[in-house]
Amino acid sequence: MRVVYAVDLETTSLSPDEGDIRLVAVTGADGSRVTSNVRDVETILRDPSVLKVFHNSLFDAYWLRRKKFEVRNFADTMVLSQVLHGDVKAGNKLVDLAKQYLGLELNKELQSAENWLGELTDQHVAYATADSEATYRLYPILMDRIRERGLEAVAERETRALTALIRMQSDGILFDYEGWTSELDRYVASAQALQEDIRAKLECPELNLGSSVQLKSALLSVGVNVSSTKQEELAKFGYASPVVEMVLRHKKALKILSAYGDKLLRRIGSDGRLRGDWRLLGTVTGRSTCSNPNLQGLPKTAKRFCVAEPGWSIVTADFSQIELRVLAELSGDPEMLQSFRDGKDLHRKTAAKVFAKSEEDVTDRERQAGKVINFGLVYGMTAFGLRNKLSAQEGLSITLEQAERFRNDYFELYPGVLRFQDTMLRSSRVKSLGGRHWDSKALKEIMRFNYPIQSTAAEGFKESLILLNDRMPGHWRLIAAIHDELVVEVPEQEVERAEQLLQDCMTTGMGCLVTGVPIEVDVNAGAHWIK
């Protein structure tokens, strides 16, 4: 008979950097108890034969880890709910589940951390107990539903991946504050100079470049008529118009400054490390996300300032063309499969087909266009979209007819891909290789062939992450997991071992789901994050 305890923490702050654990409520078959001293329940937390259940372990188990308490063997009712309901955003709070499954109205008046700073009353104790009791009762109910829906494999993978995410959340990234600050100064200077120039050229001294409404009309006054001020549209004029080119550069600088300037710096902890709020399940396809700040969206320029501590190295490893490989697996397209098996460059191959020349004669620009075509068509792009993208991204202007021909050429080369998309459009359910499934009626047509691909890649990625976390030594740091890239920080003399381990875990992990296509992983190491 398995021993299970639900555990709920109450803390004096949202962040363990600034607060303390105030109460721990524990509920088991023998009832509930509450303590203000974690030491009282330390042995339960550490005992691998006792299953702990949290609701949102990326809060509770993360806090415990940051406060140096070991937690072994745990599950998470929030994650189970997310797996079960498909909706990973709404309806997974403890209050929602208590109401839905237990017919219980939980009182959430004390939820906010500021309610846990002063004297604790019976009311506080009752509040914590109610949460852990609800969690305790929910766990078997949710597990039953998971089994009924055939989602055990998904739930188990997600549960196992939690440990890795908690570790990543705890470890954070050492950030070169000084270096980034002076880099920002350069962006400020450049943005200011550009703004002056642009205002003068457009004869509009008050122009707010952040306002697309104002920018559009100012550009019109010098004869540049754009339908929108987004990069993609402006790029069509940029090559011919110096002022548009300046606007594009200004936008870039402004973006960096607003999103990754002071706001980023304010998120650095007293240990110099940058920590975001990781979510195990941020998307319905099974990807993880990160916010405050979004470490998955750090601009390349900022990654240079994510550094290793002295004597250590940052090691990165990323899957090469993983979604295309998954597409090859799912579609079974012979040409695409053979290409990957032969270790060929798929972008070059596609370019050779649409530009009607041999692979050796494909230029770099043509290969880039091949890349746009490969990626665009994975997502179900139309000829219209393809034409726009090629024009905006590659400065390649083609007619709609030519774009249509590119598309037809592509599907002539990879007929299995067309068949795959067709099958997905006609099925009542679409599935990932890792056990997720969606009712087609609930999905826009295009999502029906995108979800299986994105989802399978995300699931294989999580298998890799789980393997890595299980196998990597405790003193290494897990820094980031970004859809197809894993980042660790290790002592310099262990770099080679880390590169090997990453490569091995990633090919093996993805190989759990993708069996017919070779998986390639590129590794890198250095004093900072290189992508």
Added chain:
DNA sequence: GCCATCACG
């Protein structure tokens, strides 16, 4: 509070 825009994959 929504929209447009853009950072990442």
Added chain:
DNA sequence: ACGTACGTGATGGCA
């Protein structure tokens, strides 16, 4: 005739 590529998170402008 119509709209036109998937998934995020974060921002400033604007109503």
